[in-house]
Amino acid sequence: MSLIESAVDALGPWSWFVLGLVLLGLEIAAPGTIFLWFGLSALVVGVIALVFDPSWQILVSIFLVLSIVSLLIGRRMMIRLASEKGDPGLNQRGSRYVGREFTLEKPLSEGAGNLSIDDTIWRITGPDLPAGTKVRVESIDGVRLVVSQVE
Template sequence: MIVQKLIGELGPWLWWIVGLLLLGLEVLAPGTFFLWFGLSALVVGTLAIFVEMAWQVEIVLFGVLSLASLLVGRRLMRDTGKGEGDPGLNRRGARLIGQTHRLREAMTDGAGRLVIDDSVWRVRGGDYPAGTLVRITEVDGATLVVEPVEAP
């Protein structure tokens, strides 16, 4: 009875109000769940402006459109982003493997520090004097493993 009265008084604008409320809820909620329901309500509201329908048909149409758009939308969102991005994005040290740098200070007891750009890295390797050109061979956590390029 209440649904029938609301639809009778507001007509297609009820669907627009519901659609906009659902889209607003999408902004507050994580994910893209409410987006599909909001878009479905807007589509039903638009159709109801141009085509005279019983309120029961509008509700069934909303349900069908919501389910279809939810399934299609989930599939689209799942496929988006595959194969994109930089695989080494959060592994900055791995990007440094193979690079050569000159030690600014000596390495003693197999450990030292290496300045690369604006960062200071812990390094592990042999005992090398300052000025030795070293190549980064691997990364162990936040420590770079180095070996000399030229004889120490």
């Protein structure tokens, strides 16, 4: 009898809890969420083994079915959560300002100027406008904000 077989025999149903904790530990060490679902399945099988005491073949079958089902459901859930969260304009800071209105502190001349937004000074392009004019950010052109006069 090998070391693993003797450990499983000695631990009985608790071997499923050990397997579940080892798999959850691997989840911490490895990227992704693969081992999470297998670890949770092993813990559920451990509970079933403690309560009902079925044969090891039935427990392995339950583990395999639970692992596949939880993996598929978990992946679908993670994809849905990932699509709901996040900032689509994270790498395009200027996109957050499209549609917002600001007042020019300095005139916009020869189609170029600067606009102070929060703690950043943005280069802007648009029609020639005097200081104090309300402008709306229409789009982004590279690192410049394209503005138009608010009517």
